[in-house]
Amino acid sequence: MKRRDLLKTMGAAVGASLGAESLLAQETTTPTSESVGVLVDTTRCIGCGTCEMVCAETHRDAGLALPDDVDLSVERTTSDSQWTVLNRYETDKGAVFRKTQCMHCLQPACSTACLTRAMHKTPAGPVSWDGDKCMGCRFCMLSCPFDVPKFEYDSPVPRIQKCTMCWERVAEGGTPACVENCPADALTFGPRSQLLEEARHRVYTDPDNYVHHVYGEYEAGGTGYLYLAGVPFEQLGMRGDVGTASFPALTREFLYGVPVVLTLVPPFLVALNRAFKGDSHAEGDSRKEAEQ
Amino acid sequence: MSASAQSQAVAIGPELRRFARFLLHELKPKRPIITPFNVISSAVMLLGAVLLFIRFTRGLGAITNLSQDYPWGLWIGFDVITGVAFAGGAYVITFMVYVLGQHKFEPIVRVTVLNGLLAYMFYAGALLLDLGRPWNVINPIIGNSFGVSSVLFLVAWHFMLYMTAEFVEFSPTVAEWLGWRRVRAMLKSLTVGAVVFGITLSLLHQSGLGALYLMARDKIHPLWYSEFIPIVFFVSSIFAGLSMVIFEGSITHKVFHHRVGRKLHASHEGIVVTLGRICGMTMFVYLFLQLLIFTHGRRWEYLGTGWGAWYLLENVGLVALPAMLFIRGYRNGSVGLIRGAAALTLVGILFNRLNVSVIAFKWYAAVRYVPSWMEIVVSLSVIAAELWVFRWIINRMPVLGPSLELVHDEAALERRPTARIA
Numbered sequence: 001m002k003r004r005d006l007l008k009t010m011g012a013a014v015g016a017s018l019g020a021e022s023l024l025a026q027e028t029t030t031p032t033s034e035s036v037g038v039l040v041d042t043t044r045c046i047g048c049g050t051c052e053m054v055c056a057e058t059h060r061d062a063g064l065a066l067p068d069d070v071d072l073s074v075e076r077t078t079s080d081s082q083w084t085v086l087n088r089y090e091t092d093k094g095a096v097f098r099k100t101q102c103m104h105c106l107q108p109a110c111s112t113a114c115l116t117r118a119m120h121k122t123p124a125g126p127v128s129w130d131g132d133k134c135m136g137c138r139f140c141m142l143s144c145p146f147d148v149p150k151f152e153y154d155s156p157v158p159r160i161q162k163c164t165m166c167w168e169r170v171a172e173g174g175t176p177a178c179v180e181n182c183p184a185d186a187l188t189f190g191p192r193s194q195l196l197e198e199a200r201h202r203v204y205t206d207p208d209n210y211v212h213h214v215y216g217e218y219e220a221g222g223t224g225y226l227y228l229a230g231v232p233f234e235q236l237g238m239r240g241d242v243g244t245a246s247f248p249a250l251t252r253e254f255l256y257g258v259p260v261v262l263t264l265v266p267p268f269l270v271a272l273n274r275a276f277k278g279d280s281h282a283e284g285d286s287r288k289e290a291e292q
Numbered sequence: 293m294s295a296s297a298q299s300q301a302v303a304i305g306p307e308l309r310r311f312a313r314f315l316l317h318e319l320k321p322k323r324p325i326i327t328p329f330n331v332i333s334s335a336v337m338l339l340g341a342v343l344l345f346i347r348f349t350r351g352l353g354a355i356t357n358l359s360q361d362y363p364w365g366l367w368i369g370f371d372v373i374t375g376v377a378f379a380g381g382a383y384v385i386t387f388m389v390y391v392l393g394q395h396k397f398e399p400i401v402r403v404t405v406l407n408g409l410l411a412y413m414f415y416a417g418a419l420l421l422d423l424g425r426p427w428n429v430i431n432p433i434i435g436n437s438f439g440v441s442s443v444l445f446l447v448a449w450h451f452m453l454y455m456t457a458e459f460v461e462f463s464p465t466v467a468e469w470l471g472w473r474r475v476r477a478m479l480k481s482l483t484v485g486a487v488v489f490g491i492t493l494s495l496l497h498q499s500g501l502g503a504l505y506l507m508a509r510d511k512i513h514p515l516w517y518s519e520f521i522p523i524v525f526f527v528s529s530i531f532a533g534l535s536m537v538i539f540e541g542s543i544t545h546k547v548f549h550h551r552v553g554r555k556l557h558a559s560h561e562g563i564v565v566t567l568g569r570i571c572g573m574t575m576f577v578y579l580f581l582q583l584l585i586f587t588h589g590r591r592w593e594y595l596g597t598g599w600g601a602w603y604l605l606e607n608v609g610l611v612a613l614p615a616m617l618f619i620r621g622y623r624n625g626s627v628g629l630i631r632g633a634a635a636l637t638l639v640g641i642l643f644n645r646l647n648v649s650v651i652a653f654k655w656y657a658a659v660r661y662v663p664s665w666m667e668i669v670v671s672l673s674v675i676a677a678e679l680w681v682f683r684w685i686i687n688r689m690p691v692l693g694p695s696l697e698l699v700h701d702e703a704a705l706e707r708r709p710t711a712r713i714a
Contacts, residue, residue: 079360109507115445116431117438133437136424138363139444143507150360151424153353158424239510247507251443254503254522258446258496265492269391273484276393 035106036125036170037192037216037224038179039199040099042236043209044186047088047097051178051187055084058166058177063152063159075237078102080150083163084178091231098236099178099187102127102148102163103216104224109247110140110149119149119160125192125224126165134160145220145242165224195226202228221246322687333676340673343666344421352424355666361654362661367422369649370642371671373501375415377525377641380533382408382458383494390487399556400563402465402691403544404537406682409458414678416451421670443503450497457490469689499526505648513652515594515603518585521648527578531571532641535634538564538571542631548686553693561627568630571637572618575611582607599655606647610640 056064065081076085077100084101104127111119111127118134121127129149136158140149152158166176174180179187188195196217203210215233216223219242227233234240347355358365385404388394420426431437432445433452439445460482467476502525509517518524545552545560552560594600614636621629650661686692 077360112441113444113507115439115442115448116428118428118431131425133428133431134425135428135431136426137419137422137444138424139442139504141360141363142504142511145507145510147361151363152351153356153358154351156349156351158351241510247509248441250506250509250519251441251503253519254443254499254506255441255446261496262492265495266488269387269488269491273391273393273488276391 034124035192035224036165036190037104037195037226038165038176039188039190039195039226039228041186041188041202041228042096042098043228043230044184045086045097045099046184046186047086047095048183049086050181050183051084051099052082052086054177054181055163056082059083059164063161078148078150078162080152080159080161083161087237089236091235093231096229096231096236098227098229098238100237101178101225102165103146103220104163104165105220105246106222106224107220107246107248109143109145109220112248112251113139113143115139122167124167124170126167126170127162127224128164128167129160129162131159136160143247145247146239192224192226199226199228218244220244221249318688333679336669337673337676340670340676343670347421347670352422355664355670357661357664357667359659359661361657361659362650364422364649364653365661366650366663366667366671367418369646371415371418371674372422373649374642374645375411375418376501377498377529377532377645378536378638379408379411379415380494380498380529381537382461382533383491384530384533385537386461386487387491390484391491396559396566397563399553399559399693400537400541402462403541403686405458405461406465406685406691407536407540409455409462410678410682412451412455412458414674414681416455418671418674419451421674443500443506447497447500447504450493450500454490454493454497457486457493460486461490465689465691494529495526498529499523501525502648508653511654512648513594513599513655514589515586515591515599516644516648516652518589520581520585524578524581524585524644527574527581528641528644531574531578531637534567534571534574535637535641538567538631538634539638544686544692548683548692551686551692553690556693564627564630565622565625568618568633569622571634572615572622575615575618575637579607579612579615582611599652602647602651606640606643610636610643614640 053066056066063081064083067082070076072088075087075089078085084099086097086099089096089098104125106121108119108121108127111117111121114120114134115137116133116135118130118132119127119140120130136151138149138151138160140160141147141151148162150161152161166174169176175189176187179189188198190198196214199214199217203212203214209230211229211232213233215227215229215238216225219239221244227236227238229236232240343355352358356365356367382405385397385401389397389401420429423429432439432448460479463479464476464483467473467479499522502521502523505512505517505521506519541560541564595604614633617629617633617636621627621633654660
């Protein structure tokens with residue numbers, strides 16, 4: 001291999017690794033004090049299901065619809081036509097209801113997994129999906145620790161369906177539909193930092209009625225949705241094993257290795273090629289002879 | 293415009309017609325049409341086409357058993373994840389020939405690269421069938437939305453770049469077929485660069501396919517999940533690819549014996565025995581890696597379960613056993629033993645990739661994913677289509693041996709109807 005080829009190879013390798021620069025920026029974004037979220041106080045929830053209803057009404061254009069019959073005895077999950085569902089759990093303190101939806105992680109696995117940035121964390125806080133960019137690979141579904149994104153398998157033009165924290169309303173200074181219509185004041189919308197203070201305030205002023213933990217403060221690296229409960233969160237069907245590290249951290253080391261491999265391996269291979277060059281004449285090579 | 297340029301332009305007309313005639317002639321089947329393979333594979337492909345029509349008009353749910361719990365099924369787990377591991381032979385063989393200068397393997401370079409190229413085109417191409425919104429597949433390429441933090445972004449780009457590199461590696465063969473001598477010389481000069489780039493890309497995307505599952509930490513059974521999945525996938529792609537080279541070679545030599553060159557015929561068994569030895573050695577490295585992961589992850593508690601038995605079947609029955617058969621085959625110079633070991637190894641790789649992507653994925657789920665017969669038919673049609681293209685090329689281009697003209701008669705090369713085009 002000539003020196004010019006060597007330079008060309010290295011040039012291509014460096015070029016290919018340039019894309020990795022913004023990796024750090026995207027993963028280490030910390031929530032600003034402006035980043036919004038929702039505090040769910042399960043001790044206040046009365047299980048009326050208004051949140052489900054107004055969600056389906058508000059996002060009818062996105063294809064949402066309430067199912068005809070609901071069996072409350074089985075735990076339901078969000079679906080491609082329902083962004084939020086309310087489940088009833090039998091706990092040590094009797095029946096408790098919990099609303100479930102996208103957690104709007106501070107460092108989402110889904111947006112990190114998205115190769116087109118269709119799934120993205122908006123600067124305000126909500127994690128949203130852009131149909132013009134999405135290619136429908138469903139890697140977001142595979143990566144999400146809470147199994148939130150849902151896919152329209154029965155459509156030739158399928159969408160990824162999940163709670164958007166009503167980011168259009170939020171952008172205009174409004175609040176999410178479910179929060180605005182909750183009759184029991186179980187949902188609070190606001191800057192995440194203030195929600196955390198409010199959550200701690202409620203725990204401190206009524207320590208006997210709350211578990212002393214705000215679910216989502218650290219879970220999966222921190223989530224936009226925060227939960228308060230009077231019973232251990234596992235009894236409410238919430239994952240206790242999710243850990244406090246963010247999920248994008250799981251692929252970070254691999255991705256950091258990419259530019260290293262791309263810049264170091266080609267010159268190493270070229271060096272090997274030159275080192276073994278002498279051997280090529282030692283052995284007979286009929287194809288080479290045939291070619292010339 | 294000068295007179296000479298005009299006369300050149302006039303001369304190109306008949307040349308192009310001759311070129312078209314040559315292509316048309318080459319497109320015609322060269323072997324009997326009605327054979328059991330042709331009949332069966334045509335039926336499968338026809339059925340596959342019908343199923344794909346339904347899939348693109350009515351959605352993925354119409355023919356697949358994919359669900360909200362199992363977003364990736366057989367098409368990703370088998371076609372892409374397993375298919376690409378099987379195609380790893382190309383980067384290993386080109387590494388040995390062009391980087392380490394082991395010209396012993398030169399007779400199998402072309403067929404291995406062709407196999408790799410076609411595997412990527414068809415099996416990685418099968419990814420398009422699985423995309424819900426395939427018209428947006430261009431987005432991560434044209435640069436309006438680079439999701440650089442995504443492992444899939446890396447894998448997608450590497451697939452494309454690697455296919456280009458493999459095409460460059462294979463292109464001199466196409467030029468020989470067309471009798472384009474100067475073009476061939478030019479393309480040949482690009483080979484080492486393409487090989488170096490291709491090996492680097494392979495190293496990253498073979499491991500990258502494993503890295504896709506890193507964020508699914510809590511969804512894959514602990515016996516198959518570790519932060520070392522990328523390394524496991526990379527190391528196993530070496531012997532997966534070489535086993536495929538051994539396995540495919542033994543079939544190709546029977547089916548296309550009329551195309552096999554003298555050199556390849558004489559050296560093939562020796563090559564197989566050496567490849568078997570490399571496979572065996574690599575597999576012991578792999579087993580050691582698996583053992584480290586196993587003890588490091590304190591996974592003893594899982595061994596007593598059904599999943600533990602399944603894990604042992606994969607790693608003892610389908611890795612350790614064939615590894616020993618490879619070494620024994622090398623010591624005895626037994627090609628048959630090595631071929632058997634290669635077949636076992638391929639089953640082991642199939643198990644490993646499917647375990648990570650489908651079988652041990654959401655192992656706790658109440659409703660498990662089992663592929664529908666329609667998904668299987670589509671996967672089979674992809675394989676059938678690939679075999680048809682492979683056969684077409686093998687029967688025409690100098691892949692398994694140098695073209696006769698090149699060896700015996702340079703004038704014959706010049707007489708090729710396409711020779712004067714370039």
